Amino acid sequence: MSDTVHSVIVAIDGPSGTGKSSTSKAVAAKLGLSYLDTGAQYRAITWWMITNGIDVDDAAAVADAAGKPVIVSGTDPSHPTITVDGLDASGPIRTQEVTSKVSAVSAVPEVRTRITGLQRSIAAAAPHGIVVEGRDIGTTVLPDADLKIFLTASPEARAARRAGELKGADVSATREALIKRDAADSTRKTSPLAKADDAVEVDTTELTLQQVIECVVTLVEEKRAAAK
Numbered sequence: 001m002s003d004t005v006h007s008v009i010v011a012i013d014g015p016s017g018t019g020k021s022s023t024s025k026a027v028a029a030k031l032g033l034s035y036l037d038t039g040a041q042y043r044a045i046t047w048w049m050i051t052n053g054i055d056v057d058d059a060a061a062v063a064d065a066a067g068k069p070v071i072v073s074g075t076d077p078s079h080p081t082i083t084v085d086g087l088d089a090s091g092p093i094r095t096q097e098v099t100s101k102v103s104a105v106s107a108v109p110e111v112r113t114r115i116t117g118l119q120r121s122i123a124a125a126a127p128h129g130i131v132v133e134g135r136d137i138g139t140t141v142l143p144d145a146d147l148k149i150f151l152t153a154s155p156e157a158r159a160a161r162r163a164g165e166l167k168g169a170d171v172s173a174t175r176e177a178l179i180k181r182d183a184a185d186s187t188r189k190t191s192p193l194a195k196a197d198d199a200v201e202v203d204t205t206e207l208t209l210q211q212v213i214e215c216v217v218t219l220v221e222e223k224r225a226a227a228k
């Protein structure tokens with residue numbers, strides 16, 4: 001037995017609006033870990049394609065350009081950042097246009113190879129460990145993660161949460177948009193949204209965000225205790 005706190009890699013996956021970002025940031029902050037939002041990286045490359053006039057439905061054009069943008073993610077959970085070619089992209093990547101095009105861009109294998117490489121190098125460099133959230137972290141990016149969580153919630157709960165963020169948004173239209181994006185992300189050929197066989201599934205429909213955070217913190221602490 002030793003009191004050394006071991007570095008820990010946590011993978012958190014799941015469909016849109018299940019609470020991955022809110023949970024991951026809070027867990028990382030509480031446990032002194034780094035944090036990586038991999039959806040932000042796919043959004044960033046999508047934004048670059050749009051601003052550089054690439055047709056996102058032309059997979060060959062997207063593949064040709066996939067290596068060009070320089071994407072840098074800051075991993076402090078209390079102040080996550082993302083830049084593309086040195087420009088702050090944190091606002092532009094959240095527009096409706098990027099949200100509607102990100103599934104097409106992220107389905108292109110050359111984009112996934114590029115972004116997956118970036119994600120692995122960020123995780124390897126995290127001094128005390130990291131919480132990485134996305135769609136394929138447990139299955140593909142970090143298959144040896146110490147702990148894998150798969151968050152779910154009913155489409156109704158997810159739509160209500162998202163509509164609450166976007167003041168005045170129609171809950172029914174928000175629900176349809178979430179379902180459409182999840183379907184695209186789950187059915188693409190390369191590295192689709194999926195639960196890893198060894199992931200712990202947490203249904204957040206009836207849980208508060210605080211309850212989800214406590215549940216994940218407990219699971220991480222149990223892993224750390226077992227590694228001592």
Ligand SMILES: Nc1ncnc2c1ncn2[C@@H]1O[C@H](COP(=O)(O)OP(=O)(O)OP(=O)(O)O)[C@@H](O)[C@H]1O
Nearest residue numbers: 015016017018019020021022161165204207208209
């Ligand atoms: N358990 C919960 N109960 C109520 N609201 C929640 C819960 N978890 C998250 N939320 C809220 O739901 C919204 C979506 O959460 P969040 O952005 O963390 O989801 P996400 O899974 O990262 O979504 P996306 O994949 O689309 O980025 C936020 O407003 C967040 O505060």
Ligand SMILES: Nc1ccn([C@H]2C[C@H](O)[C@@H](COP(=O)(O)O)O2)c(=O)n1
Nearest residue numbers: 038039040042102106134135136185
């Ligand atoms: N590991 C990941 C993370 C994200 N994506 C794609 C699919 C999502 O629709 C999109 C945006 O993610 P969000 O910001 O909503 O979490 O990015 C992916 O393919 N793989």
